[in-house]
Amino acid sequence: MEAKIALKMQFSACIDTDKFARRPSVSLPFSQKLREQHGHPISCHFQPRRTSNWQKHVALEASGSYRNFPAPILESGSFPPSLDEALILKNKSQEILPYIDGRCVYLVGMMGSGKTTIGKILSEVLGYSFCDSDTLVELAVKGTSVAEIFNLYGEGFFRNKESETLQKLSLTHHMVVSTGGGAVIRPINWKYMAKGISVWLDVPLEALARRISAVGTNSRPLLHHDSGDAYNRTLTRLSNLWKERGDAYANANARVSLEEIAAKLGHRDVTNLTPTVIAIEVSLSLSFHSIHTHTHNTSSWKHF
Ligand SMILES: Nc1ncnc2c1ncn2[C@@H]1O[C@H](COP(=O)(O)OP(=O)(O)OP(=O)(O)O)[C@@H](O)[C@H]1O
Numbered sequence: 001m002e003a004k005i006a007l008k009m010q011f012s013a014c015i016d017t018d019k020f021a022r023r024p025s026v027s028l029p030f031s032q033k034l035r036e037q038h039g040h041p042i043s044c045h046f047q048p049r050r051t052s053n054w055q056k057h058v059a060l061e062a063s064g065s066y067r068n069f070p071a072p073i074l075e076s077g078s079f080p081p082s083l084d085e086a087l088i089l090k091n092k093s094q095e096i097l098p099y100i101d102g103r104c105v106y107l108v109g110m111m112g113s114g115k116t117t118i119g120k121i122l123s124e125v126l127g128y129s130f131c132d133s134d135t136l137v138e139l140a141v142k143g144t145s146v147a148e149i150f151n152l153y154g155e156g157f158f159r160n161k162e163s164e165t166l167q168k169l170s171l172t173h174h175m176v177v178s179t180g181g182g183a184v185i186r187p188i189n190w191k192y193m194a195k196g197i198s199v200w201l202d203v204p205l206e207a208l209a210r211r212i213s214a215v216g217t218n219s220r221p222l223l224h225h226d227s228g229d230a231y232n233r234t235l236t237r238l239s240n241l242w243k244e245r246g247d248a249y250a251n252a253n254a255r256v257s258l259e260e261i262a263a264k265l266g267h268r269d270v271t272n273l274t275p276t277v278i279a280i281e282v283s284l285s286l287s288f289h290s291i292h293t294h295t296h297n298t299s300s301w302k303h304f
């Protein structure tokens with residue numbers, strides 16, 4: 001019982017309470033230093049678990065599923081209007097809720113693959129909370145940024161904190177988790193993530209390098225460089241990381257390949273895929289996984 005309470009307190013930053021449910025999102029204060037490292041205001045977002053009136057309205061209005069989406073739109077290579085994307089996503093997410101049955105969704109993928117961006121969208125439509133495991137590690141080290149943790153204590157220390165964080169998250173439920181890009185390298189982390197459903201966002205390295213070099217590498221210590229051609233240097237480092245850990249991502253329960261989505265939509269590359277379209281594919285992969293495995297985890301969160 002005491003352990004349960006302690007855990008609950010530690011993760012009150014992630015688990016919704018009625019207080020959070022009444023507000024669209026809550027942000028934790030962070031040190032100025034942490035903000036500077038990230039180059040933008042950072043926060044841990046808590047999404048209300050209850051559906052809003054808008055969501056209820058959309059859920060009622062949505063009539064078709066992604067599978068049933070009119071073929072000409074998918075085949076034309078042009079995106080449907082974003083309202084349609086939102087409706088499809090909402091509809092699909094409502095369909096999959098009974099299958100995922102409260103289990104956490106872990107997004108894995110290389111740095112910059114969109115785990116945070118897609119994770120926030122997905123958590124909102126599912127009525128789940130959103131958590132970024134890097135942010136939780138930062139909080140566990142008194143608000144020290146990931147870059148500073150690497151600098152001060154080394155990567156091994158960071159990896160231990162990351163595993164501890166995933167272990168704690170494995171005891172929670174109704175959460176979409178954006179994992180650290182390197183979480184896949186430790187087998188023990190897969191054991192923790194196995195309590196939920198893991199989805200690999202598979203994004204071509206060139207697209208990752210474009211995204212990351214556009215925002216800078218300050219907050220990503222394994223990619224950081226002080227000078228030179230940002231795109232090429234980032235691509236080289238990403239390629240080296242990929243050689244070391246590319247295979248590990250395939251341990252995920254499901255894979256969402258941006259190249260495959262682009263091909264399905266008739267796009268030449270992945271640049272124009274909106275986060276909502278990718279979130280729809282993640283939802284489809286979740287339902288596919290749940291329906292085909294019939295694995296309903298009853299031993300973890302239900303006893304929490
Ligand atoms: N579908 C997309 N199209 C274009 N840019 C995107 C897309 N998804 C995410 N991005 C951009 O790519 C960058 C990285 O995205 P995000 O932070 O979501 O990735 P991440 O996987 O959480 O990264 P990290 O593991 O390094 O924290 C951000 O600048 C984001 O705006």
Ligand SMILES: O=C(O)C1=C[C@@H](O)[C@@H](O)[C@H](O)C1
Pocket residue numbers: 110111134146179180181182183219220221222
């Ligand atoms: O790919 C990685 O190894 C990392 C990714 C980031 O999310 C952080 O977890 C950290 O910068 C290490």
